[in-house]
Amino acid sequence: MNRKRSISEIVAVVMLIIVAISASILLYVWLNGLVGSVHYNDPSLYVKIEITSANITHKNNYIVYAYVQNLGSATSISSVAVLYYNNSLIFFNNTPSGNLNIPPKSIGLIYASNNTKVNISPGTPVIIEVITSNGVEATYQTNWP
Missing domain, CATH: 1.20.5 (Single alpha-helices involved in coiled-coils or other helix-helix interfaces)
Structure with missing residues (x-):
């Protein structure tokens, strides 16, 4: 048993x-x-952009120029923002111009303008941010003109 x-x-x-x-x-x-x-x-895993140089000019209005290098797959730039160093918004442009569709391994010039009056001291550090249609962001620090 x-x-x-x-x-x-x-x-x-x-x-x-x-x-x-x-x-x-x-x-x-x-x-x-x-x-x-x-x-x-997730397409944003294959998109990588970098701002190689950027500046802001002021004549009649403020214009942001940014050279954006595409290090990943083909992408499209959808907006440009200028921020204070603490990330508060100075201005935003969701209709930038220039080479918005940047092929892989190439550089495109993106520019965006702002017609509103902005009271910022010259030389103030600002951040230029470029955003793709997939939501991938690249930033570049420069000084306000």
Whole structure:
């Protein structure tokens, strides 16, 4: 009688081990597929831009000029912002001009203007921010004219 009992206990333990291994394999396969699909479907992972140089000029209105280098896949510039050093907004332009569709491994000139009066002391540090249609941002620090 003890023999039958011990064999059934061994079978039960082996079955539990098989169920645990099967569940862990299924969980691994599911998570690997889920994380892989999220990772590869996000286009912003392939977009990388950098502002190589930028400045602001003032004649009748303020014009921001930025040379943007595309280090990733093809992208499009959607907006330009000028911020104080503490990230508060000076002005924003969601209709910039210039080379808005920058091919990979190339540089494009982007410019945006602002017609409103801005009271900022000349030489104040500001940040120029360029934003792509995917939401990828690049910043460049310069001084207000």
